[in-house]
Amino acid sequence: MTATSPHSPLTPPHTTPPHTAPATAAAAPAPPAPAGAPPAESVPDREAPASALPASGGAAVTAGDPAALHTPVIAWFETNARDLPWRRPDAGAWGVMVSEFMLQQTPVSRVLPVYEQWLARWPRPxxxxxxxxxxxxxxxxxxxxxxxxxxxxxxxxxxxxxxxGDVPREHAQLLSLPGIGEYTAAAVASFAYGQRHAVLDTNVRRVFARAVTGVQYPPNATTAAERKLARALLPEDPGTAARWAASSMELGALVCTAKNEGCARCPIAARCAWRLAGKPAHEGPARRGQTYAGTDRQVRGRLLAVLRDAPGPVAQAVLDTVWNEPVQRARALDGLVADGLVEPLDNGLYRLPQG
DNA sequence: TACACGTGGAG
DNA sequence: TCTCCAAGTGT
Incomplete structure (x- = not known):
């Protein structure tokens, strides 16, 4: 049975090649959105268009003409979009949702194999x-x-x-689900249901920061100004808005990355505010680097790895071997239990939660 | 608002 | 080797 949703607005009705590309996935053709595209009814995120944009002086900013950005970026997407399983028409809303959970802070290449197994095992919610x-x-x-x-x-x-059993369509309903925040709710509503939402992830924020605002990096946390800008740049037509969301995100993921700026391959390099300004370096304090070695997170990771790889309950003595500092070890294990990731049994055994 | 929360690949 | 960072969320 059809798992969930209609066709994704992100993929052509064409069938993907049998020998689908793996992680590195080269460019796959992603023709224009199908005519009788997705339903898309709701039209939230309405807001005054150009008003939010910074005053434009020259050719840089896109003030009164967001379309000057939409057209080239979407056109670029048609040709350069990766052929990812969750973008295929048959992925359904559940597939889109699963991918969004997995992609939170995790690279596409590592998500691919787990995603495939997950959907094969649990095709519906x-x-x-x-x-x-x-x-x-x-x-x-x-x-x-x-x-x-x-x-x-x-x-x-x-x-x-x-x-x-059906993934809800409304942003507010999606937002009420555990693990779904502002970004994921917008992403599912947009990618799975073709709705008009500002989809602000780290890629889009970086592209907007550079191309429109003219700075190298966006703020650490998403600001009201960024949301306002994103809404102002949103195409009116829902289908186009969904396409734009996917396109701007892909541009940030493949070309306008954090470590490299592939301006030579960028469809909007000619009007990028940051590039036109001479690519000024990031101002302000460097983002706080996350040390990992020696943290509770590392200990938690080791403890959970043991539980994951064990077929059944594991004795405390076995868990004790993963970390030699008893206080931190106990704190980490308690944390896992408190988080519901580990279930303590009454005989000194631990296991993954059964329900 | 700031911090906790895993993991592994790239430069 | 070591730092950076990858489609965020919850508190």
């Missing part, structure tokens, strides 16, 4: 909801941030109970 949460944590493997697995499982249960 109800399938996952019927499993013990520990199975979700186990299948999550080494993607990192395993709480996401727990939340995805919780979201699947909520969808099964409250929405009759």
């Amino acid at each position: 109800a399938d996952l909801a019927a499993e013990a949460p520990g199975e979700a944590v186990r299948a999550w493997g080494r993607l990192g941030y395993p709480r996401r697995a727990l939340r995805l499982h919780g979201a699947a249960q909520a969808i099964t109970e409250r929405y009759d």
Whole structure:
């Protein structure tokens, strides 16, 4: 049965080549949105257009003409978009949602194999909801941030109970699900249902910071000004808005990256405010580097790795071997239990949560 | 608002 | 080797 949604606004009705490309996935053709595209009814995010944009002086800014940005970026996307499984027409809303959970802070290349296995095992929300949460944590493997697995499982249960097994279409409904915040709600509504939403992820924020605002990097946390700018740049037509969201995101992921600026390959290099300004270096304090070695996170990771790889309950003595500092070790284990990622049994054994 | 939360590849 | 960072969320 059809799992969930209609065709994605991001992919052509064409069938993908049998020998689909792997992680590195070269460019795959992504023709214009199909005519009788997605439903797309709701039109939130309405806001005054150009008003939010910085005053334009020369050719740089896109003030009164956001289309000057939309057209070349979307055209670039048609030719350079990666052929990713969650962008295929048959992915459905559930596929889109699963991919968004997995992609939170995790590279595409590492998500691909886990995504495929996940969807094969749990093709619908109800399938996952019927499993013990520990199975979700186990299948999550080494993607990192395993709480996401727990939340995805919780979201699947909520969808099964409250929405009759179908991924909800409304932004507010999506937002009410565990693990779904502002970004993911907008992404699912836009990518899966073709709605008009400002989809502000780290890629889009960087592209806007450079191309429109003229600075190398966006602020650490998303600001009201960024949201306003994103809404102002949103195309009126829902289908085009969804296309724009995917296109601007892909541009940030493939060309306008954090470490490199592929201006030579950029479709809007000619009007990029940052480039036109001579690419001034980032001002202000350097972003805080996240040290990992020796942190509770590392200990938690080791403890959970043991539980994931064990078929059943594990004795405390075994867990004790992963870290020699007892106080930190105990704190990490307690944290995992408090988070619901680990279930303590009454006989000194621990296991992944059963329900 | 700032910080906790995993993991591994790239430069 | 070591720093940076990858489609964020929750508190």
